[in-house]
Amino acid sequence: MKLIAGTDRKDREPQNVVELPLVNAVPSAPDWLPNSHAVKEWERLAPILHANGLLTEAGLSALGQLCALHGKVVQLYAAGESPNASMIGQLRGLLNDFGLTPVAQGKVKQVEAERPGNKFAGNGKRA
Template sequence: MANPRKPAALKSISGTTQKCRAQKSGNLDYPLLADVPQAPDWLPNAHAVKEWNRLAPILTNNRLLTEAGISALGTLCSLHGKIVQLFAAGECPTGHMLAQYRNLINDFGLTPVAQGKVKPVASEEKENKFAKLGKRPAQLRTNSD
């Protein structure tokens, strides 16, 4: 049986990491949006604009909306607007439209299952991992403290 590969964390601790063997993470860092963007003028109807105005602040505040994701959000809102129009007209949207809509809302983490899979980008402020330790309780202190 072949030896399993040593995890990267253990290589780092033991000092045996090598840049030439490091695996690329594959994550791209797109610039996050600081402000909520305006709805694009190409959205097809008022339902799509309303959905944009509902989702854009949520995604921006949770640090999930990047410059690269604006067109995908626009497509999501456009599809939502079309689906609402079809339902309002007494028609049923196609299964393909509903599947595309479901895929897009999953990509943005807007379903309960997808919320656990989509990780927001870490904020600039790092939490002090030692702040949880606090001071020792009084009964544990010795006279030398």
């Protein structure tokens, strides 16, 4: 949009952006996950994130932390207890980091290769 509006400038581009390698295949759950709820969450989320180009080598640890925390929260609820606010806040933050909440979905961009051709060919066409 900035290019079309004529406001695209080199000095506004992010500096020192690091390209992280995507995971080639959906990895299996790590052995250190604390319970079956955490493993099930990994098996649910990893294919979704991989299919959308959001799972990188660097993000595997964060995904593991998200799943471990999810497993602990579910375990507490199943025992009739409530997780503390800190746990819920951390879980919410990790979910947002992966774009797994409605608000965060618009902020997370998948990594994809550049496609040759006219980027603006579909502009102005009605669905």
